[in-house]
Amino acid sequence: MGRWEPDARGRLEQAALALYGERGFEQTTVAEIAARAGLTERTFFRHFADKREVLFAGAGSLQDLLVSTLDSTPDSAAPIDAIAAALAAAGARLQERREYARQRQTVIAANAELQERELIKLASLSAALADTLRRRGVTDPAASLAAEAGIAVFRIAFELWINDQRDLPQLIRESLDELKAVTAGE
């Protein structure tokens, strides 16, 4: 056995989610999280840039999945449909950890600072999707708009999924159809 218990990072993530759920984000100190994980406050900040980031560690891999799915979508698909397909794939991945996602979302919904962090992660996803579209030859502002609209669709569908029990990829497709109906103008 090593000098330390393994997976310090994972223990910190678990301890943080548990404590944020029990007492709330603001009422939890980083020192308490670290203590529950058997570590010190200083070590927490070596693994996570700040107190919020511990809830968003998985965002990077989700973004990778989104981009690679979008990249492997045939160019024949319209940009907004290609994005929706990528979002549906990401949605399927999220759905595998429904209980975790729900618990995490409850914590985020209870705190404005965490919502801010979530919004900037979604904006980062949007930027990555727009970049990928541009590499496929989609010009701006169409690329940015398709990405932003896709993220909007995802947000709406995700919110429905948290409350209902329905299939997230399906909700994403339905939300996209709603958006198409809403924007079908003049």
Add this chain to the structure above:
Amino acid sequence: MGRWEPDARGRLEQAALALYGERGFEQTTVAEIAARAGLTERTFFRHFADKREVLFAGAGSLQDLLVSTLDSTPDSAAPIDAIAAALAAAGARLQERREYARQRQTVIAANAELQERELIKLASLSAALADTLRRRGVTDPAASLAAEAGIAVFRIAFELWINDQRDLPQLIRESLDELKAVTAGE
């Protein structure tokens, strides 16, 4: 003359924007802002909830303008078009203080924390617009989607406006047309 110089809040806003522009947001302490305004740190926090909020004091009145404009739009207009009209009105107001808006946006663009705050303000705008649509009888998720899509249109148009010299309400209308083209599916 009163006991204190007038408009302490306004002086704090000016001092903060100037200092954030000169040295950057992180390199500026609240004590420095207060000193430049002839006040103390404690007084800063009586006027603004935190160090970021001093840049977002005008968000409330912009939201009021948006909502009242949307409220006075005839029900015959499609939801997305009513929202675009409200956004164009808000755009016209922003355009009256172009240089201020540009300076402020430069500061925000240079700092992730400020971008987070801006995103949650936009999300709040979106929620207010969706609420207003619901009061007009638009059902969800169409109301939320129209509001989110509208905010996406606004973001894209605003970014173009900062860089170009073109008319912001016009850019908003053009971005909406782009969105309609992008989402015109199958």
Add this chain to the structure above:
DNA sequence: TAAGTTGATGACAGTGACTGACATCGACTC
């Protein structure tokens, strides 16, 4: 196998954002 290196962690002091409690004092009221 002894010596050196590495990488994750601990210990500790320091800065700055933010808060609560209390004091101050000109303006305004009666």
Add this chain to the structure above:
DNA sequence: GAGTCGATGTCAGTCACTGTCATCAACTTA
């Protein structure tokens, strides 16, 4: 003239976050 009020100042305290140096098991290399 006494009392109240509202904006500000003062001060002590908590906690997020950072820089620096020490520790020590595992790994490397001669």
